[in-house]
Amino acid sequence: MDTPVDTPVNTSANTLVNSGSLSRRGFLASAAGVTAGLALAGCGDYRPATAREANAQAQLPAYLPYKGVTTAMPATADGVAPGYLDYPAAPVTAFPDGPPAKGPAIDIMTLIFNPVPPPEGRNVLWQNLNKSVGCDLDFEITPVGDYPAKFAVTIAGGDLPDAMLMLKPDQNSAATPDMLDTLFEDLTPHLSGDNIRDYPFLANIPSASWAPCVRNGGIYALPMPRPLSGGPTYTRLDLIDKRGLDPNPKSWAEFLQLCKDVTDPKNNQYALGDSITAWNFVMQMLKAPNNWRAENGKFTWYYETDEAKQALDAVRRLTRAGVMHPDTYSVLGKAKDWFGGGQTVMNPDAPAAWNDYYTNYAAATKGFELGYMMAPGYDGGAGGQWQGSANYATLIVKKAPRSRIQQILRAMNALAAPFGTDAYLLRKYGVRGPDHTLKGTDPVLTPQGQAEATLPTIFATDAPFTLYYPAKPDIVNTQYAFQKEAVKVLIPNPAEPLYSPTDSKKSKLFGTLLDDTRKGIMQGRLPLKAWDDAMRNWRKEAGDRIRAEFEQAWETRNS
Numbered sequence: 001m002d003t004p005v006d007t008p009v010n011t012s013a014n015t016l017v018n019s020g021s022l023s024r025r026g027f028l029a030s031a032a033g034v035t036a037g038l039a040l041a042g043c044g045d046y047r048p049a050t051a052r053e054a055n056a057q058a059q060l061p062a063y064l065p066y067k068g069v070t071t072a073m074p075a076t077a078d079g080v081a082p083g084y085l086d087y088p089a090a091p092v093t094a095f096p097d098g099p100p101a102k103g104p105a106i107d108i109m110t111l112i113f114n115p116v117p118p119p120e121g122r123n124v125l126w127q128n129l130n131k132s133v134g135c136d137l138d139f140e141i142t143p144v145g146d147y148p149a150k151f152a153v154t155i156a157g158g159d160l161p162d163a164m165l166m167l168k169p170d171q172n173s174a175a176t177p178d179m180l181d182t183l184f185e186d187l188t189p190h191l192s193g194d195n196i197r198d199y200p201f202l203a204n205i206p207s208a209s210w211a212p213c214v215r216n217g218g219i220y221a222l223p224m225p226r227p228l229s230g231g232p233t234y235t236r237l238d239l240i241d242k243r244g245l246d247p248n249p250k251s252w253a254e255f256l257q258l259c260k261d262v263t264d265p266k267n268n269q270y271a272l273g274d275s276i277t278a279w280n281f282v283m284q285m286l287k288a289p290n291n292w293r294a295e296n297g298k299f300t301w302y303y304e305t306d307e308a309k310q311a312l313d314a315v316r317r318l319t320r321a322g323v324m325h326p327d328t329y330s331v332l333g334k335a336k337d338w339f340g341g342g343q344t345v346m347n348p349d350a351p352a353a354w355n356d357y358y359t360n361y362a363a364a365t366k367g368f369e370l371g372y373m374m375a376p377g378y379d380g381g382a383g384g385q386w387q388g389s390a391n392y393a394t395l396i397v398k399k400a401p402r403s404r405i406q407q408i409l410r411a412m413n414a415l416a417a418p419f420g421t422d423a424y425l426l427r428k429y430g431v432r433g434p435d436h437t438l439k440g441t442d443p444v445l446t447p448q449g450q451a452e453a454t455l456p457t458i459f460a461t462d463a464p465f466t467l468y469y470p471a472k473p474d475i476v477n478t479q480y481a482f483q484k485e486a487v488k489v490l491i492p493n494p495a496e497p498l499y500s501p502t503d504s505k506k507s508k509l510f511g512t513l514l515d516d517t518r519k520g521i522m523q524g525r526l527p528l529k530a531w532d533d534a535m536r537n538w539r540k541e542a543g544d545r546i547r548a549e550f551e552q553a554w555e556t557r558n559s
Contacts, residue, residue: 054177054499055553056217058188060210061196064203068092069420073480075464078487079208079228079387083467083480084419089441094201094414094423099134101411103404107161108395109140109154111147114454125430125452132426133414135407141456148172155179160398162408165459166221167393168212169504170511177215177499184396185405186218198406199413205464208390211497221394222412224458227465229486230388231350233281234357237371239269239345247371252285252314252378259323262345270344273325274335275315275522276515277348280386282311284375287384287491292550294494297558299550301543303514304535310378312531315522329523341365346373351388354479355469362472370475372482374489387490395460418463427457442470498557500549506542514538 065075069092073083120126120136130136140161142150148167152174154160160183166175189195196203202222209223240247240262249255259271272278288307293300302308318324325344327334339347340361354370362368375383397408417423425443429436435449445453467479495503517534520526535543 052552052556053217054215054501055556057557058214058218059192060207060214061191061203061205061219062194063205063207064197064200066201066204066418069418073467073476076484076487079206079490080480080483080487081227081229081465081467082419083476085473085476086440087425087442087468087470088420091422091425092420094417094421095132099132100414101407102134103407105136105138106163106408106411107138107140108460109142109150109161109164110395110456110459111144111165112141112454112456112459113144114456115451116141117452117454123452123455124434125426125449126455128426128431129455129457132423133411135411137411137460139456139460148174151175155183162400162404163395163397163412163460165224165393166396169499170507173504173508176501176504180220180396181216183399184220185399186216186220187222187397187405187409188218190405190409191219199409201413201416201418201463202409202461204418205416205461206390209464212391213394214497215499221396222461223390223394224392224461225464226388226390226392227351227483228387228390228490229351229483230386230490231348231353232372232374232482232486233346233348234339234353235371235373236339236342236345236369238365238367238369239342240371241369248373248376250376251380252282252376255285255376256318256321259318259346260321263321263323265322268343270325270338271323272318272346273328273338273344274347275319275324275328275519277335278315278318278324279311279518279522281348281375282314282378283307284386284491285378285383286310287377290386290491290493292493292495294554297551297554299495299547299554301547303538304543309528309531312518312521313528316524316528319523329519351465351479354475358469358472358475370478372478374482374485382489384491385486385489387492389493389496393459412461415457416461416463419466419468424463428453439470442473444470494554495550498550498553500546500553502542502549503546506546510538510542 069084069088071082071084075082117123117126120130120138126137147165148171151164151167151172154164155174166172169175191199191202205223205225206228208228209225210219213219213221213223215221235247237247240258243261245258245261246254247258249258263270283302286307288305288311289300289302291302293302293305319328325335325338335344335347336349336353336357338344339349340357342365357370358368375385377383395412397405400408414423415427417427429443429445430449430452432438432443434446435452436443436445438444467476467483469475514534517526517530521528521530
């Protein structure tokens with residue numbers, strides 16, 4: 001789950017909020033990293049922002065599910081995404097009255113994980129998307145690893161695009177409620193309650209994805225929705241079946257034994273290849289908190305629980321048993337390749353990885369077959385499933401006249417057109433002929449389409465997650481079955497829609513430090529008691545303050 005050292009929160013210029021006299025120059029100096037003292041000296045009357053103000057409530061948009069395309073695997077109120085075996089032979093016309101967002105071009109600053117697509121002049125998908133929407137969508141695309149710095153520099157420079165992706169505060173400390181209030185549009189009048197009816201495809205996005213878009217008592221962003229079920233622990237079912245083993249252990253002890261049984265060092269095959277996701281899986285066996293636990297308004301971080309230490313010890317036992325890939329602790333970023341190539345047999349991963357594994361690895365392996373494993377209860381019974389983040393990130397819109405905001409929202413509504421519409425087909429698969437061919441009624445990307453379809457529309461906004469894989473439609477039934485199991489045991493993160501200034505400033509630093517300690521314990525280089533020392537330091541330096549801010553925010557949202 002979606003991932004620099006900053007100055008202490010009480011001395012940061014980013015904790016200043018507009019009270020009517022905050023000048024643009026003063027704000028941009030703050031964003032550039034000037035100290036609070038200098039900013040105060042030149043900009044008049046300020047008051048410090050509080051978690052309470054940042055987390056003030058707003059009426060969420062009404063949820064109006066799209067019902068234009070029926071399926072035997074429908075979305076459910078508890079978070080199951082819909083599944084489709086085929087694309088409709090006659091896609092629904094998304095905009096029967098013509099392009100919905102006619103007007104000037106819209107600049108969108110966003111990120112990408114894939115290679116950058118061909119530019120608009122050589123990109124048939126992009127050209128036709130612009131025609132469909134009614135205006136030029138000028139995507140400014142930055143590789144994901146460079147995006148936080150790009151965001152901060154853009155905010156500091158003041159030359160803002162019309163819309164820009166905003167990562168979650170714990171991944172981007174420049175993304176503050178004060179910044180939103182000063183530079184970006186409060187979309188509440190356009191989107192709250194039944195106002196969303198003007199944008200029916202945005203109204204199709206579930207409420208859980210809208211909740212983190214609320215700051216300062218208003219809706220300041222658009223969602224980039226993701227499935228609440230989260231991802232499973234994927235299994236190489238072909239490798240497990242080959243040994244005649246049960247792929248569904250009923251307890252920690254059975255899981256440990258399965259890991260031993262599938263490990264075959266002579267043939268370079270191991271149970272697992274990533275210690276962090278293995279720890280996450282054991283935590284879900286223990287029904288541990290999903291980042292934070294809230295009990296009667298009192299917050300507990302998952303790292304500081306007894307379950308965290310128990311999971312550390314469990315993964316240390318896995319390491320000692322020799323079931324972890326030998327490069328687990330020394331080589332980063334290879335867990336997916338090891339799993340796809342059969343060097344590991346189990347790998348917890350994101351929901352979208354299901355299709356990716358078949359696309360990228362199945363052709364090279366005869367009999368390649370994926371299964372999934374639910375976390376069993378540590379001592380038997382049912383385990384838990386950490387609820388996935390409701391959004392990858394959000395999209396914020398620069399302050400502008402009402403008519404311009406409406407045009408931008410109409411364009412984003414077009415980018416949220418759901419599965420089964422002609423607009424979805426164009427956005428995901430481009431133009432029939434150059435970008436895709438049809439196999440039955442299903443689009444199959446051509447090499448040109450594979451390059452052009454990396455246009456990062458999903459990192460502006462998107463339709464709700466949909467289960468669909470035309471290259472192997474039978475896996476959709478399995479994916480749907482997983483989600484139905486997962487939503488029964490979901491453990492939500494109560495802090496997801498809340499803002500803590502200290503968490504925004506400190507969590508990335510402490511995440512790096514604590515990961516080093518966590519890996520040291522699981523590898524056996526550090527004693528288990530080192531975790532107690534790490535937690536004492538975290539509480540002293542940041543944790544108790546983060547806790548207090550989340551508790552205040554919780555009280556504000558629930559009062």
